[in-house]
Amino acid sequence: xxxxxxRATGLRRSFKxxxxxxxxxxxxRSGQIFALLGSNGAGKTTTVNILSTLLKAxxxxxxxxxxxxxxQAERVREKISLTGQFAAVDDILTGRENLVLVxxxxxxxxxxxxxxxxxxQFGLRDAADRRVATYSGGMARRLDIAMSLVGRPAVVxxxxxTTGLDPEGRHEVWRAIKELAADGxxxxxxTQYLDEAEQLADRIxxxxxxxxxxxxxxxDLKELLPPAKVExxxxxxxxxxxxxxxxxxxGEETHR
Amino acid sequence: MMMKAIRDTVTLFGRSMRHIxxxxxxxxxxxxxxxxxxxxxxxxxxxxxxxxxxxxxDYLLPGILLIAIASGISYTAVRIFADxxxxxxxxxxxxxxxxxxxxxxxxxxSLVSNAISLxxxxxxxxxxxxxxxxxxxxxxxxxxxxxxxxxxxxxxAVIPGLTATTIDGxxxxxxxxxxxxxxxxxxxxxxxxxxxxxxxxxxxxxxxxVEALRSLLGSxxxxxxxxxxxxxxxxxxxxxxxxxxxxYNRAP
Numbered sequence: 001x002x003x004x005x006x007r008a009t010g011l012r013r014s015f016k017x018x019x020x021x022x023x024x025x026x027x028x029r030s031g032q033i034f035a036l037l038g039s040n041g042a043g044k045t046t047t048v049n050i051l052s053t054l055l056k057a058x059x060x061x062x063x064x065x066x067x068x069x070x071x072q073a074e075r076v077r078e079k080i081s082l083t084g085q086f087a088a089v090d091d092i093l094t095g096r097e098n099l100v101l102v103x104x105x106x107x108x109x110x111x112x113x114x115x116x117x118x119x120x121q122f123g124l125r126d127a128a129d130r131r132v133a134t135y136s137g138g139m140a141r142r143l144d145i146a147m148s149l150v151g152r153p154a155v156v157x158x159x160x161x162t163t164g165l166d167p168e169g170r171h172e173v174w175r176a177i178k179e180l181a182a183d184g185x186x187x188x189x190x191t192q193y194l195d196e197a198e199q200l201a202d203r204i205x206x207x208x209x210x211x212x213x214x215x216x217x218x219x220d221l222k223e224l225l226p227p228a229k230v231e232x233x234x235x236x237x238x239x240x241x242x243x244x245x246x247x248x249x250x251g252e253e254t255h256r
Numbered sequence: 257m258m259m260k261a262i263r264d265t266v267t268l269f270g271r272s273m274r275h276i277x278x279x280x281x282x283x284x285x286x287x288x289x290x291x292x293x294x295x296x297x298x299x300x301x302x303x304x305x306x307x308x309x310x311x312x313x314d315y316l317l318p319g320i321l322l323i324a325i326a327s328g329i330s331y332t333a334v335r336i337f338a339d340x341x342x343x344x345x346x347x348x349x350x351x352x353x354x355x356x357x358x359x360x361x362x363x364x365x366s367l368v369s370n371a372i373s374l375x376x377x378x379x380x381x382x383x384x385x386x387x388x389x390x391x392x393x394x395x396x397x398x399x400x401x402x403x404x405x406x407x408x409x410x411x412x413a414v415i416p417g418l419t420a421t422t423i424d425g426x427x428x429x430x431x432x433x434x435x436x437x438x439x440x441x442x443x444x445x446x447x448x449x450x451x452x453x454x455x456x457x458x459x460x461x462x463x464x465x466v467e468a469l470r471s472l473l474g475s476x477x478x479x480x481x482x483x484x485x486x487x488x489x490x491x492x493x494x495x496x497x498x499x500x501x502x503x504y505n506r507a508p
Contacts, residue, residue: 052350074352082350088343092275104267105353107260147347157350 005030005155005186006051010060013046020046022210023060028188028203030154033181035201036190042207044190045085048159051188052082064155081148082157086164087140088147091133095124095143098132099150106151118146122176138169145176149185156180158189162196167240168247174199195240261354268348268361272335276369282331286373290324291380297443298384305444310474313386317378318469319442322462323434324373325406329413330430332366336417337426345507359414359504366410367403374402389475398472401485405465408493409433414500418507442466461488 006028013021020043028034038044049055051062053073062069065079089098096115103111119128122142132140141161148156161177162170177200181187191197197204198218205215214224276282294316297305302312336359339345348358378386390398413430420426437443439453440462446454457463464484471478 054346054349077350077352080350082347084343084346086343088347090271090342090344092278093271097274101267101271102351105264105348105351107263 003029005032005065006034006188007063008047008051008060009062011047011050011057011062012059013043013050013055013057020210021050021057024207024210024212026205026212026215028186030186031181031184032202033177033187033189033200035197035204036188036207037192037194037197037204038190038207039192043210044192044207045159047207048082048157048188048190052080052157053077054082079153080155080157081151081153083144083148083159083161085160087137087144089132089140089144091135091140092131094129094131095119095135096128098143098147102147102150108151111150114150118149121179122146123172136169137165138172141165141169141173142176145173145180149180152183153185155186155188158187160190160192162191162193167243170196171244257354261357264354264357265360265364268353268357269364272361272365273368275335276365283369283373283376286324286328286331286370287376289327290320290373290377293323294320294377294381295384307445311385311387313381313384314388314474315470316443317381317386318466318473319437319440319462320377320381321374321402321469322405322437322442322465324377325370325402325409326433326436327430328370328373329366329406329409329433330427331369332362332410333413333417333420333426333429334423335365336362336414337420337423340418340507355504359500362414362417363407363410366413367406370406371403388473390473391475394472394475397482398469401465401469401472401482401489404486404489404493408489408496411493411496411500415496415503418500418503436460437462437466440466461485461492464488 004027006026008024008026011021011024012019024043024047026034026036036044036047046055050057051064051069053069053076056070064076067076067079069076090101093101096119099115099118100111103114108114115128119125122145124139124143124146127135127139132143135143145158145161148158158177162173165173174196177187177189181200189196189200201218203215203217204221205212206221207213214221294313297316298313302316305312307315336345339358339362345358349355388395412433416426416429440446440457440460442462446457446463449457464481465488468478468482468485470476471481
């Protein structure tokens with residue numbers, strides 16, 4: 001019980017007459033990185049929105065850290081943080097001000113120090129006092145994720161954290177997520193990129209047309225996938241490596 | 257719980273006031289158009305308008321202030337729209353932050369930024385000859401009515417802020433509000449208007465509010481206008497609040 005950080009049981013949800021979730025079941029253990037893999041419209045965001053108390057399920061139940069997401073929504077919000085599909089950062093404020101704002105709202109003591117630590121951890125120290133409007137996509141995303149860590153939430157939801165980023169930006173974000181997990185935070189991330197799930201996740205579930213059709217470690221899933229698919233996965237990072245090699249940069253710090 | 261809500265409101269209010277501080281044009285542009293109208297009517301058209309006794313700038317100022325508020329609140333719609341688009345509202349809703357605080361912070365910001373615009377306009381009006389004989393109580397009543405009017409229109413602005421699909425849509429709703437004072441006793445007495453227009457002008461909220469403000473500033477008895485004005489403002493504020501909250505609760 002205490003070992004399970006996130007539990008979804010028979011989640012159902014419809015929008016108008018379209019049934020988006022048709023009974024979604026999965027569990028995420030504490031400290032795991034769990035990837036919810038699926039194409040556009042598979043129901044990933046709907047699942048994350050239910051788990052993060054933003055949306056009510058039509059049927060089934062969901063709990064985070066043993067707390068029901070509908071009955072105990074207030075307490076769930078103290079345990080979690082959500083990073084949505086688009087960097088929800090205030091671009092008129094500076095990076096530091098964004099972090100301090102979240103720290104104040106979460107009533108975290110000593111918010112200046114918390115902000116300093118996160119700016120350092122996410123390689124944003126030099127850009128700390130610049131307005132976020134001047135940040136690159138990768139930097140804004142890293143700030144976005146840093147904002148999710150203020151107050152050390154036990155569970156972090158990342159909804160398509162690298163969509164819209166260039167390969168360098170993706171690597172920056174991947175590194176940030178790995179560091180997060182190293183702290184013992186439970187992470188549920190959604191993605192439509194196979195290589196992203198492969199890179200990051202301890203466990204992967206495939207959400208397709210509103211149900212989980214596969215759930216296991218990468219090794220488990222590899223046995224399920226037809227060979228043609230495997231070939232496709234292997235090709236993608238190769239092109240990326242070429243790109244990164246040609247550009248001659250491994251992502252780190254400020255490019256405007 | 258209540259304390260937490262107040263603290264969150266203050267924190268988020270500080271955030272949007274910082275936005276205004278960083279783009280003071282939101283206050284300047286709100287003040288400039290009404291000031292231009294003020295000067296235009298006082299120095300160009302005013303000579304041809306007969307308002308009976310008293311100076312025209314004294315007659316004109318209340319209507320100018322209402323126009324400033326009507327254009328100022330569109331920034332509230334734009335700010336709420338931007339927060340919704342960028343996912344900031346969703347982020348706040350997934351945090352242990354009081355839901356009501358998210359909107360009240362914007363409403364407070366609107367009250368304060370509009371007040372600053374109004375002070376600038378009144379200072380310019382004083383420079384071009386505006387004088388008031390009102391005492392402290394009279395001024396307090398004037399401030400109260402203006403604040404209530406701002407509050408009502410701000411809650412009205414929250415609705416397009418939450419429901420608009422484009423940024424232009426979020427601000428366009430203000431145009432009819434800005435025009436409303438022209439079809440009222442704000443610029444010219446209603447007596448010269450053709451009957452249908454006059455009936456509309458005399459029974460729309462701006463006329464009652466303008467008349468009440470004018471009487472208060474001129475230390476004349478306010479009569480029933482002030483109650484009509486308050487009723488309009490309170491009615492609009494409550495209706496807009498209910499509709500805005502309904503739209504707000506529909507959003508995740």
